[in-house]
Amino acid sequence: MKRNTEEPAGLVRLSISIEAPLAQELQRLVDRTGYENRSEYVRDLIRKELVAEEWDRGLEVLGTITLLYDHHQHGLTDRLNHLQHDHLAHVLASTHVHLDHHMCAEMIMLRGKPDTLRALADGMRRLKGVLHATLSVSSTGSNLPH
16 A cells, blocks of 8 residues: 555555445444544444454453442342452452442453453342443453554
8 A cells, every 4th residue: 555645654544435324324423422533433443343353252351340239238248249359360450439328339340351251240240239230341452453
């Protein structure tokens, strides 16, 4: 590929062809999400797919479990703590927030193989008193192009 001398080093200008309605939807998404331009939006779409691929391939990844639970549920806090201690090598950090007299939120940052992180999230989700649990997926960044 020939590099345009007006482009910063390392950037490649691509030209793509898509149907007009799809191009309009792309612009709507760019506008709705506040991106400066379509290029930034498309870069993030590609990175999102690369992260999903890392999870599918079983590479070491980052994840965050977000929990919402009733801390008055008998023994729940102890069971949640035991699960984290059982996965000590994978738990990087956690933050606990008191939402009201009964409800707590906890965010637990993890690093490890996808199956292990999913199993931990599933184990927490199944506990009586956990009202909601999500696992957000990310990357260590080591395999993502900059």
